[in-house]
Amino acid sequence: MPKVYSGDLTKLFDISGKKAVIVGGAGGFGEKIAEAYAANGVDVCISSRKEDKLIEAENKIKASAAPGVKVIHYACDATDEDAIIAFRDFAVSEAGLGGCDILVNAQGYNKKMWSWEIDTKVWKGMLDTNVTSMMYTCKYFGNWMKDHNLDAGETTVPQSEFESGKANPNKGYGKIINFGSVRSIRAVSNGGNGNVPYNTTKGAVEMLTKAFAADLRPNIQVNAIGPTITYTPMMVGLLPPDETTRNNIAAALPAQRIGYEIDVVGPAIFLASAASDMVTASTIYPDGGLVATS
Numbered sequence: 001m002p003k004v005y006s007g008d009l010t011k012l013f014d015i016s017g018k019k020a021v022i023v024g025g026a027g028g029f030g031e032k033i034a035e036a037y038a039a040n041g042v043d044v045c046i047s048s049r050k051e052d053k054l055i056e057a058e059n060k061i062k063a064s065a066a067p068g069v070k071v072i073h074y075a076c077d078a079t080d081e082d083a084i085i086a087f088r089d090f091a092v093s094e095a096g097l098g099g100c101d102i103l104v105n106a107q108g109y110n111k112k113m114w115s116w117e118i119d120t121k122v123w124k125g126m127l128d129t130n131v132t133s134m135m136y137t138c139k140y141f142g143n144w145m146k147d148h149n150l151d152a153g154e155t156t157v158p159q160s161e162f163e164s165g166k167a168n169p170n171k172g173y174g175k176i177i178n179f180g181s182v183r184s185i186r187a188v189s190n191g192g193n194g195n196v197p198y199n200t201t202k203g204a205v206e207m208l209t210k211a212f213a214a215d216l217r218p219n220i221q222v223n224a225i226g227p228t229i230t231y232t233p234m235m236v237g238l239l240p241p242d243e244t245t246r247n248n249i250a251a252a253l254p255a256q257r258i259g260y261e262i263d264v265v266g267p268a269i270f271l272a273s274a275a276s277d278m279v280t281a282s283t284i285y286p287d288g289g290l291v292a293t294s
């Protein structure tokens with residue numbers, strides 16, 4: 001049966017005791033969310049390609065983690081399907097987290113190329129990183145949650161008994177949070193600024209999120225967060241160093257500023273909690289009002 005929250009109302013946003021896998025967790029949005037989850041009592045496993053960056057992020061996350069919280073890392077190329085299977089198997093093992101309740105997909109990158117100069121190799125790389133890797137993680141972690149996160153008394157239908165052409169019949173629960181962008185549904189005006197590849201991949205994330213929400217129903221909620229231009233480490237040097245000057249870029253928005261990493265943390269906690277159990281196939285835009293007013 002679909003789950004409906006009937007517990008303590010003071011615990012509606014409580015995520016303590018959960019286990020979260022965060023892809024792209026060694027910087028920017030992923031690291032900030034991992035830090036917030038760990039501070040709120042969630043065991044976290046962060047992943048990205050570079051071991052040195054993961055170790056640095058892990059130490060930072062541990063410094064603000066609640067007592068007893070487990071913080072670990074796993075170096076992995078998310079565009080490699082076999083690597084994602086191995087990552088899932090580690091994450092849900094006792095050596096890892098011992099399970100997975102929350103999956104955050106914060107991986108991705110942007111290479112600006114005007115249409116006349118689109119490099120096909122880079123285009124395919126952006127599709128692999130920004131879209132295909134999310135399909136892999138949603139497929140393998142999402143179906144693991146469906147098969148294993150069952151209430152007492154429920155039994156797992158083994159995959160050998162699945163019917164071809166039909167959805168996974170198990171009713172396990174979980175939360176999946178994908179990172180899209182305001183560029184998932186809004187192209188850049190005044191010429192596009194070389195964002196054809198980025199807009200295309202983020203538009204795909206929007207629909208991938210909706211489609212997985214329909215596929216993994218009813219107890220796995222799949223949603224996206226779509227930030228506006230945000231001052232992450234990747235943007236240092238690309239955006240003005242002065243805060244006032246940076247915020248003037250977005251002076252026309254209702255919020256009158258650009259985004260900061262902390263702006264995605266509230267939505268990420270909400271979407272990981274029981275408070276969002278009726279929210280699925282949706283995108284939350286911490287965008288200062290850009291989508292609504294542009």
